[in-house]
Amino acid sequence: GAGVSQTPSNKVTEKGKYVELRCDPISGHTALYWYRQSLGQGPEFLIYFQGTGAADDSGLPNDRFFAVRPEGSVSTLKIQRTERGDSAVYLCASSLSGTRSYNEQFFGPGTRLTVL
Amino acid sequence: GQQLNQSPQSMFIQEGEDVSMNCTSSSIFNTWLWYKQDPGEGPVLLIALYKAGELTSNGRLTAQFGITRKDSFLNISASIPSDVGIYFCAGRTSGTYKYIFGTGTRLKVLA
Numbered sequence: 001g002a003g004v005s006q007t008p009s010n011k012v013t014e015k016g017k018y019v020e021l022r023c024d025p026i027s028g029h030t031a032l033y034w035y036r037q038s039l040g041q042g043p044e045f046l047i048y049f050q051g052t053g054a055a056d057d058s059g060l061p062n063d064r065f066f067a068v069r070p071e072g073s074v075s076t077l078k079i080q081r082t083e084r085g086d087s088a089v090y091l092c093a094s095s096l097s098g099t100r101s102y103n104e105q106f107f108g109p110g111t112r113l114t115v116l
Numbered sequence: 117g118q119q120l121n122q123s124p125q126s127m128f129i130q131e132g133e134d135v136s137m138n139c140t141s142s143s144i145f146n147t148w149l150w151y152k153q154d155p156g157e158g159p160v161l162l163i164a165l166y167k168a169g170e171l172t173s174n175g176r177l178t179a180q181f182g183i184t185r186k187d188s189f190l191n192i193s194a195s196i197p198s199d200v201g202i203y204f205c206a207g208r209t210s211g212t213y214k215y216i217f218g219t220g221t222r223l224k225v226l227a
Contacts, residue, residue, distance in 0.1 A: 042217030107158035
């Protein structure tokens, strides 16, 4: 079956611009996560959706970052007024449910964002 | 953000050798996951562990859930060149949804 997909695979933008990153989770997965991975680091949690609602957005670095999942499937991570420090790989993951005991997260290939 | 401590940070080994790496936490976890990440790709799930003391294998890979519930171990037997990559652990506490990832172990296999 299809795994988690993310588009675009690469995004180059200029400082101050607005970007949208898209994630299409595995069909039937109600939980969706966004992570950010800087060079040489492990993924760092940004936001978690259970269904349509953001259950935990405590990892978003500031109010320039926002994410939506209006129909409980596809999610979009939005970054306003991008800064060079936002450059990273943005990873999306999904799982059957967020808090169940047997809960494995599956990742997409990521979007590499470069802010010039 | 918080990251788990993985050891070693990197290692060079000869093809055919066995590899061991570990991950430690200051918190008690009820789930451990091990991932492998190749350059330009997302992490791929290798093994999931759900019970303290559990030993689970996936081909040449074996992972263990530490009995203290604060650590986990991954072993790769008879390494091959395609084992090259970065291995990440991730842990989660009971009743939560958030996984915390390790800093990664970079493995390079010399043919």
